[in-house]
Amino acid sequence: MYRYDEFDAAFVADRLNQFSDQVQRRLSGELTEEQFRIHRLMNGVYLQLHAYMLRIAIPYGTLSPRQLRKLAHIARRYDKGFGHFTTRQNIQFNWPALKDIPAILGELASVEMHAIQTSGNCIRNVTADHFAGAAADEIEDPRPYAEILRQWSSIHPEFTYLPRKFKLALSGSPHDRAAIQVHDIGYQLVKNDKGDTGFAVFVGGGLGRTPMVGHKIRDFLAPQDLLAYTQAIVRVYNLEGRRDNKYKARIKILVHEKGFEAMREAVEAEFAADKNELLALPQSEIDRISAYFAPPDLEERPAQSQALTARRASDPAFGAFADTNVAKHRQPGYGLLTISLKPIGGIPGDATAEQMELVAELAETFGHDEIRVSHEQNLVLPHVALDDLPAIYDALAAQGLATANAGLISDIISCPGMDYCSLATARSIPVAQRISERFADGPRAKEIGAMKIKISGCINACGHHHVGHIGILGLERKGVETYQLTLGGSADEGCKLGDITGPGFSYEDVVDAIETVVDTYVGLRTSADEDFLRAYRRVGMAPFKKALYERDSGSDI
Amino acid sequence: MTLYKNGSFVHDSWITIHEGEEISPAGHVIAPLSWWQAERQAFAESHVPIGIRVEPGATIDDFIADLPRFALIALVIPKFQDGRAYSTARLLRERHGFKGELRAIGEVLIDQIQPMLRCGFDAFEISDPVTQAALEAGRIPGVTHFYQPGVNEAPQAGARPWLRQV
Amino acid sequence: MSQVISANRLSDGIVVFRASGGAWVEQLRDAEILPDASAVKAAMGLVEKDVLANHVIEVAAFDVAVKGDHVEPVHLRDKIRAKGPTTHPDHGKQAAL
Numbered sequence: 071m072y073r074y075d076e077f078d079a080a081f082v083a084d085r086l087n088q089f090s091d092q093v094q095r096r097l098s099g100e101l102t103e104e105q106f107r108i109h110r111l112m113n114g115v116y117l118q119l120h121a122y123m124l125r126i127a128i129p130y131g132t133l134s135p136r137q138l139r140k141l142a143h144i145a146r147r148y149d150k151g152f153g154h155f156t157t158r159q160n161i162q163f164n165w166p167a168l169k170d171i172p173a174i175l176g177e178l179a180s181v182e183m184h185a186i187q188t189s190g191n192c193i194r195n196v197t198a199d200h201f202a203g204a205a206a207d208e209i210e211d212p213r214p215y216a217e218i219l220r221q222w223s224s225i226h227p228e229f230t231y232l233p234r235k236f237k238l239a240l241s242g243s244p245h246d247r248a249a250i251q252v253h254d255i256g257y258q259l260v261k262n263d264k265g266d267t268g269f270a271v272f273v274g275g276g277l278g279r280t281p282m283v284g285h286k287i288r289d290f291l292a293p294q295d296l297l298a299y300t301q302a303i304v305r306v307y308n309l310e311g312r313r314d315n316k317y318k319a320r321i322k323i324l325v326h327e328k329g330f331e332a333m334r335e336a337v338e339a340e341f342a343a344d345k346n347e348l349l350a351l352p353q354s355e356i357d358r359i360s361a362y363f364a365p366p367d368l369e370e371r372p373a374q375s376q377a378l379t380a381r382r383a384s385d386p387a388f389g390a391f392a393d394t395n396v397a398k399h400r401q402p403g404y405g406l407l408t409i410s411l412k413p414i415g416g417i418p419g420d421a422t423a424e425q426m427e428l429v430a431e432l433a434e435t436f437g438h439d440e441i442r443v444s445h446e447q448n449l450v451l452p453h454v455a456l457d458d459l460p461a462i463y464d465a466l467a468a469q470g471l472a473t474a475n476a477g478l479i480s481d482i483i484s485c486p487g488m489d490y491c492s493l494a495t496a497r498s499i500p501v502a503q504r505i506s507e508r509f510a511d512g513p514r515a516k517e518i519g520a521m522k523i524k525i526s527g528c529i530n531a532c533g534h535h536h537v538g539h540i541g542i543l544g545l546e547r548k549g550v551e552t553y554q555l556t557l558g559g560s561a562d563e564g565c566k567l568g569d570i571t572g573p574g575f576s577y578e579d580v581v582d583a584i585e586t587v588v589d590t591y592v593g594l595r596t597s598a599d600e601d602f603l604r605a606y607r608r609v610g611m612a613p614f615k616k617a618l619y620e621r622d623s624g625s626d627i
Numbered sequence: 628m629t630l631y632k633n634g635s636f637v638h639d640s641w642i643t644i645h646e647g648e649e650i651s652p653a654g655h656v657i658a659p660l661s662w663w664q665a666e667r668q669a670f671a672e673s674h675v676p677i678g679i680r681v682e683p684g685a686t687i688d689d690f691i692a693d694l695p696r697f698a699l700i701a702l703v704i705p706k707f708q709d710g711r712a713y714s715t716a717r718l719l720r721e722r723h724g725f726k727g728e729l730r731a732i733g734e735v736l737i738d739q740i741q742p743m744l745r746c747g748f749d750a751f752e753i754s755d756p757v758t759q760a761a762l763e764a765g766r767i768p769g770v771t772h773f774y775q776p777g778v779n780e781a782p783q784a785g786a787r788p789w790l791r792q793v
Numbered sequence: 794m795s796q797v798i799s800a801n802r803l804s805d806g807i808v809v810f811r812a813s814g815g816a817w818v819e820q821l822r823d824a825e826i827l828p829d830a831s832a833v834k835a836a837m838g839l840v841e842k843d844v845l846a847n848h849v850i851e852v853a854a855f856d857v858a859v860k861g862d863h864v865e866p867v868h869l870r871d872k873i874r875a876k877g878p879t880t881h882p883d884h885g886k887q888a889a890l
Contacts, residue, residue, distance in 0.1 A: 077785035081772040088770055092738070097804065099847040100757060108708060109738060117851060119874050120885055122806035150884055165884075167805035191708065221774045221787070227745035228717055231710025308714045309686070346721060348776050355787070417880055488870060489878035497869075499880045549868060 071132050071440065072217050072362045074182040082179045085186055085225065089113045090172040097169065112192060112230070114160075114185030115171055119492050124163045124171060125188040126178060130198035130216040130240070131159035133441040135430035140181040142426035148174050153426070155411060155419040157445045157483055157534055158237070159197045160188055164490055186224060191232045193223035193304070198240045199248045200444035201406050203365055204452040206398040209259045210267050212240035214360040215296055218351065222297050229304050233311035234319035236304065237276075244563060249445060251275045251284040251565035252537055254321045255303060262290045269296065273303055273333070274325030275565075277531035282322040283565045285330045287337060293356060295341075298349040302341035306333070366438035366453055371403025375456035381463075388463055390516070391474040396459065405456055407437075408476040409449040409466060415507045416470075417499050418484040419447035428469045436462055446483055446522075448476065473511055479521040479588070480506040483534055487527030487544060488551075494527035496544025496551040497577070501525055504581045509588070518588055520601040524559075537561035539602050540587060541568045542580065553580040557587065557614055558606040569611055572619055583618055590617040631762050632728070632750040641678055641699060657701050657730075660685055667693060680732070683711040687718055694719075697727055702748075704733035713746045720747035720778045737761045741769030745777035794856045796833050797824045797864070798840060799874065800849035808874050808886070809849060815839060817849060820886060821864055821875040826857065 074082070089109065096106040110116075114125040126141070133141075141161055145153045148170050149163040156162055166174060178184055188195055196216045203211040219238055223229065229236075239253040250256025256272035269291040275284025291299050307321045310328065325333045382389040396405035409429060412418050421429075429449055433441045436458045442450035454462065466472040475481045482505060485491065487498030502525055509515050524538030528545070535541030541556035552574035559568030575583045588602075590613055595605045606614075630639040644650055644658040650666070654675025663670075663679050670677065678699030679690060690697075700719065702712035712731065719725040730750040731743055737758040740751065753759050761767070776782055798811040809817035810824035818824060827833045833854050843849050856867040866872045877885015 075785065077772060077783075081770065081774070084770040084772050088768055091768055097847070103847075103850050105707075105736065105738075117801055117806055119870070120806075120808055120877060121801070150881075169804050191710075224774050225742075225770060226775055227742035227773075227777060228713045229710070230742055231708050231713065231739075233710075305714050309711055313709060313711075343722065346776075348782070488873060489880050494870075497879065499878075503880070551869065 071134060072129075072213075072359070078182070078221075079179075081224070082182070082184050082186075085113075085184065086172065086175050086179055089175065093168060093172055108190060110168075112187060112190035113171075113175070114188035115168070116189060117492065118164065118490050119488075120490065121165050122168055122171070123490070124166045124174060124185060125156070125160045126163070126183060126185045127188050127195040128159045128161060128183075128443050129196055129220050130202065130213045131200045131443040131445070132202075132213060133443060134181075135433045135439055135441065137181045137183055138426050138430040138433070138441055140177060140183070142423040142430070144174055144177060145423040145426065152420050152422045154417075154486065155421065155443050155447050155449070157447065157485070157532060158195055159200075159443050159445060160195055161443070162486075164486075189235075190230075191234050191236075192230050193226065193232075193236045193238065196220045196223070196238045196240070197248055197253075197445060199242055199246075200442040200446075200450050201247055201397065201452065202242055202442075203363055204399055204404075204406050205243050205245075205247075206400045207245055208243045208400065209261060210242050211360070211363050212242035212257070212259055213363050214356060215257065215259075215269075215293065216240050217359055217362070218296065218355070219300065222300075229308060232304070232308055233313050234316060234321075236307070236321065238300075246561070246563040246565070247444075249534065249537065249561035249565075251563075252277055252281070252534070252561055253284065254307075255300065256284050257291075257296075260290065266292070268292050271299065273337070274322045274330070276320050276322040277534060277536050278320065279317055279529040279531075280320075280323060280326075281531065281536040281567050282326065283567065284322075285325060285334075287330075287334050294351045294353070296351055298344055298346070299337075299341050301349060302337050302344060306336045306340055310336070366440070368401050368404055368438075368453060368455075371455055371457060373402035375403060375459070377457045378459050381460040387474070388460065390511075391463055391472055392459060394474045394478060394516075395476040396454075396456075399453070403456055405454050405459070407451040407454045407459070407462065408444070409451065409471050410473040410475050410481060411448050411471075412475060412481050412506065413470055413473050414475075414480060414510050415503050418482050418502050421449070425469050425471055428465060428471065432462055432465060446481065448481070475511040475515060477520050477522075478511065478515045479509045479518050479523060480511055480515060481522070482506060483522070483524040483538070485526050485528075485533035487525075487533075491527065491532075493530055494544070495529070495546040496527050496553065498525045498527035498533055498542075498544055501542060501544070501553065501577070501580055505584055508581050508585060517598070518592060518602075519598060520603075521588075522560075523584070534561060535559075536567045537565065538568060539606070540584060542584075545574065547574070551577045553577070553583075555580075555583060555587070555618075557611065558603065560603055571611065571615055586617050587614055590614050629753045629759060630730075630750060631753055636762070643680070657699060660690055663690065663693070667696075670696075678728075678730075681715070683709055683715075687715060687723070691723060694723055694725060697725075699728040699730060700725065701730040701732045701752075704731055704735055704739075707734045707736045707739055713742065716743070716746040716748055717778060737766075738768055740767050745773070745780065747778035794867070795829075795859055796827045796854040797821065797857050797866075798827070798833070798836055798852060798854050799824075799871075800840070800843075800852040803847050803850050810875075811836060811840060815843075817843070820889070821857075821866070822862075824864070826859055826864060827854070 116123040239250040252275040258270040271288040272284030437451040482502040484502040488494035525542040526533035526535040537559040543554045554574040555571040556568030657678035676698040732752040813825035855871040876887040
């Protein structure tokens with residue numbers, strides 16, 4: 071993985087000094103709250119319902135054991151012993167004191183981490199496929215490019231005061247696990263007819279109150295033009311994006327109002343006009359950064375693991391875990407192991423300090439020192455020998471981390487909702503907990519099959535509800551929580567926004583409503599191979615609507 | 628209101644003209660872009676120094692043809708969070724080679740001075756007392772390491788290795 | 794509707810409530826109940842100095858229902874602020890109750 075050189079370390083130290091000074095000036099009263107807010111946000115510090123919240127970047131979701139141990143330490147020393155992994159490959163701490171934040175950032179800097187630009191109207195943490203560098207279907211590891219973008223966008227003098235936040239995501243595989251089409255810019259590594267690798271570029275995707283799927287603005291962008299083309303997009307946005315209404319300030323609105331074709335022409339014109347050769351990425355630099363992401367030296371192993379087969383035969387719980395939580399690695403005999411942070415009835419994305427330390431240890435012992443954080447709020451050990459799975463499973467089970475539900479109905483994305491967030495209009499986490507308890511991770515969950523439920527506690531959609539197979543949006547109506555359902559959304563390469571079922575459901579009834587949707591699906595699917603999304607796309611909304619809203623009038627579903 | 632330029636407070640030899648006011652034939656005025664657009668014929672043959680004030684909604688195309696005629700361009704920062712002028716400044720300096728004074732006016736605060744300098748501003752109208760005091764004390768908060776080339780900055784050693792080529 | 798004034802402490806962000814006399818306290822039960830709009834307005838005038846002195850931020854009044862000596866926020870958001878996350882009964886003010 072990437073390691074800071076002297077320059078990177080000095081940069082982060084520099085920024086830490088700058089922000090420490092700003093915190094001091096705020097505490098002394100030299101800066102007003104309004105003047106300080108923009109600085110604290112640009113360094114990941116929010117004021118939430120109960121206290122400050124610190125959001126720390128985990129660039130492209132890649133962590134070392136040393137870094138994860140440091141996060142555990144911060145959880146214990148400055149928080150209440152846990153952290154919360156988010157849909158943008160960040161970790162949030164919910165209880166830090168402002169006066170301690172410079173010290174926390176100092177601790178982070180010692181392990182090459184920071185909270186720079188995890189909030190504010192700037193280019194945010196650059197995210198990528200959590201299976202990058204290991205997935206069987208990958209064209210090329212996107213993380214070197216993500217790292218190049220991270221560096222270029224850090225404290226960019228021209229792009230620090232954009233109309234609104236700006237999110238970049240990259241995928242190196244045809245199967246998109248990074249939700250790139252709902253980002254401001256999404257980059258998909260592709261091969262052209264000549265066999266060269268480059269990017270298909272999507273612009274103007276986003277969720278929030280006006281969800282939009284990104285438009286493909288470029289079929290093929292040569293890697294050396296990555297920064298220049300990104301600059302062109304962000305510059306057009308900075309100059310033309312709306313600033314009169316923060317709800318209409320994202321690039322998706324500019325693309326929509328200006329028209330995609332006009333946007334494309336403006337970006338291409340800006341790109342063509344820019345003669346700043348310094349932004350052209352030399353191959354030598356791509357190679358230099360790529361070397362940091364060289365895959366580990368994995369010893370050859372048989373494709374079939376005897377240890378795994380033997381344990382599976384004697385232990386069905388282990389078998390279920392191996393079936394659901396291990397994805398195909400490009401090297402035979404290895405797997406990508408998803409460590410679910412969705413224990414049944416637990417808080418999606420939360421991990422205790424002890425759990426973080428265990429995962430760090432497992433990464434050292436069995437995982438070639440690599441950990442990933444997924445936008446689905448789970449952790450991943452990307453290079454695990456199948457032979458080691460029994461030992462890893464036992465260790466995880468001892469810490470409550472062996473839930474066999476990756477990709478199943480209880481693997482729910484949930485924003486913090488009203489339990490923490492000052493913007494929320496309803497609770498999200500307790501809804502996720504109740505759904506998880508209702509379906510659990512046993513045979514019923516397996517029978518339901520692949521299912522992505524995504525919950526947001528307000529219209530800002532941090533829980534990605536629009537692109538959930540089942541999406542849940544918590545709103546407030548006349549002082550009461552109400553939950554709107556959407557069906558058929560998807561964040562992968564077939565990106566689509568879900569359709570609203572109709573009137574919302576109460577906090578009490580929403581889990582029953584989800585169960586009705588699920589039972590309806592199970593009742594109408596052609597076979598267990600037809601997953602919810604495919605079934606929905608075949609039959610449409612009508613049977614679900616009927617089941618949800620006509621139950622009282624004699625429907626027999 | 629004070630003027631901070633090239634590292635110190637200096638006397639402002641320019642006069643700001645508002646909409647509808649008479650313009651001195653001696654020049655050295657900063658007039659609204661709209662005034663220039665209305666009066667440009669009358670001043671076509673004159674060589675008096677002219678400055679224009681550009682609101683953030685305007686695009687460079689509105690005045691770029693007359694660029695050589697301007698000794699000063701003042702870009703309005705209506706709120707310190709409004710970053711449009713940063714792009715405009717870079718375009719004027721880098722793409723169009725503007726060599727005159729590039730002045731930030733409006734809500735100009737101390738924490739934005741560094742990024743503005745890096746985008747090519749060289750003069751700042753200051754009215755915020757905290758900013759005034761910090762500049763008087765010679766204190767411009769910021770960082771010293773940059774991942775991007777700034778306007779008129781030599782690439783830093785180590786910033787991005789290929790930038791070392793000059 | 795009775796109201797209570799709350800804020801967040803600048804130094805650590807913790808939710809505080811205004812007690813009679815002007816102190817900022819951490820538990821709602823110790824807060825001053827302001828019976829009507831004019832009492833709220835008067836109290837809001839008094840907290841101005843605490844904002845200017847940078848002791849507290851995000852000052853706002855919220856509705857409460859008073860039954861005997863029990864005070865309960867009317868809206869869920871304020872209930873959660875006054876107690877702590879519903880998902881973590883051991884965190885926040887509820888831990889001390």
